Amino acid sequence: MMPVSRCALLVMILPLVMVTAQTTQVLTAKGVGIDHSAALDDAKRNAIEQGLGVFLSARTVASNFTLLSDNIITRAEGFVKAYKVISEAQTVDGGWEVTIEAAVTAMLDEILNDQAAIDILIQVMGRPRIMFLVNEQIEFSWFDRNSGLVETMLMQAFFDRNFNLVDREQLAAIRHNDMTRLAQQGNAEAAQNLGRMFKAECVVAGKASAVQNSNAYGMASIRGDLNVKVIRVDNGELLGVVHVSSTKAQPSPEAAARAAFEAAAEKAAQQIIAHLIRKWGGEAANFKPISLQINNVDFMRATDIEVWLKAHVPGVKTVSPRPFEGNVAEMEIGFEGTANELARALAGNTVYPVTVVNVTQNKIVLLSK
Structure with a gap:
């Protein structure tokens, strides 16, 4: 059965016709990811980038859906107010490809006057x-x-x-x-x-x-x-x-x-x-900062993990290490997705095995094996 995304339940009650032409553009965008939810998120980000003139300087999608890119050249605020899935398919290597039609607003402040958009944003953020x-x-x-x-x-x-x-x-x-x-x-x-x-x-x-x-x-x-x-x-x-x-x-x-x-x-x-x-x-439009704490790790292994995160974990955009102390490595990850999605990717890796100790909306605690 097709995985259910964070916002999928809202699609039926928030059709695109609710959005006025004066404040939005309706765009078609495709996304890929390791699962259906990640592919849908990627499609929404691509719609925002397309509508707001945000460009990636060097975007490459490899066969395992590892995304390597430089920083976004031009940053702009945007938000998908409503969307509908046009097509979706699982790829030969187990990932997903999703195409959506999305209504994108260019002015984030407009959301303050649009309760439907606020409702979607609250859902996207996990109803904090x-x-x-x-x-x-x-x-x-x-x-x-x-x-x-x-x-x-x-x-x-x-x-x-x-x-x-x-x-x-x-x-x-x-x-x-x-x-x-x-x-x-x-x-x-x-x-x-x-x-x-x-x-x-x-x-x-x-x-x-x-x-x-x-x-x-x-x-x-x-x-x-x-x-x-x-x-x-x-x-x-x-x-x-x-x-x-x-x-x-x-x-x-x-x-x-x-x-x-x-x-x-x-x-x-x-x-x-x-x-x-x-x-x-x-x-939601770009990437969110997630605090990552890794216990029981020495300095060299922590450094190797930093490099590996950006090169091999889909959605990781930036890795900013914090001071190392007492076999505890801390870093801030710029990630296109949720803390739960990042935790699942880390828990499933075999290069640097870890145990997930704790996950909140913006922080992950790991134990290095």
């Missing part, structure tokens, strides 16, 4: 779970400091756009502990630890504060400030920083504070979503 940790600092004794108004507003905005969230009720046990406070103060390691605890892929952590301005004409004026960081859990990557303010005047300080917080949360949600869409869209 997002966790919110926002502390409210209010200088007024009458305001409920545990209301969670800002956090609730942010989560509602993300829920409305079909993002996958960690339920706020699950966080009650850690709401006021030291690690949570550190994360809210901007400590990435604390945010990562909490994210792992609740199986989240991204953490949005920070503080909201309400400051009373001078009253005028019987109205209370309150400024609401919101500062958050967006942190990728498995590798600690900073995906975005958001700072917004909003001032509101109401008959009572409480009403003004709530209005200011609501307005600030609405602005922040839009900016956080934009950060994620740009980051994830860029990774």
Whole structure:
């Protein structure tokens, strides 16, 4: 039976007719890969490159579907909003060849106004779970400091756009502990630890504060400030920083504070979503960084593995080694695909046998045999 891709279930409900001609091009592109999913991903990348004028300087596909190429000469943001498979076939050496008709948008920001495109992107990225940790600092004794108004507003905005969230009720046990406070103060390691605890892929952590301005004409004026960081859990990557303010005047300080917080949360949600869409869209269109950790390996073997990865593993575009220490090699892999796909390729190789210890969306831990 034909393998099912990450997005195949969406094809039937997202026909190409939904896309307007003003913002997209419908292109035909072919892709090859070691399996059906990899070939489909390659076809979508080729459609994006074709539509946006992105060229590879030296692309060669060998009989075992090893892809050797120089860096992309011109980089551009793009995204396949919808596609349909025209033909698909398994090749004589076990790989796959897939041809698709794809609607490609040239402006990634347009996705922010297209929920169907956001839904596809979320699926492509593996429906990452997002966790919110926002502390409210209010200088007024009458305001409920545990209301969670800002956090609730942010989560509602993300829920409305079909993002996958960690339920706020699950966080009650850690709401006021030291690690949570550190994360809210901007400590990435604390945010990562909490994210792992609740199986989240991204953490949005920070503080909201309400400051009373001078009253005028019987109205209370309150400024609401919101500062958050967006942190990728498995590798600690900073995906975005958001700072917004909003001032509101109401008959009572409480009403003004709530209005200011609501307005600030609405602005922040839009900016956080934009950060994620740009980051994830860029990774879907080009290649994503995957952290690779190899345990029980000496320096020379680690160096050999670096060379082998780029030369012989399909989809590997870049290999950037990190400092070597204590028989542990770390490197960042630029890979056209998911961490699971890369882990399968590494686990199945016989040149440098390894055991896969752990796989998350953006990190792989291996044990060299």
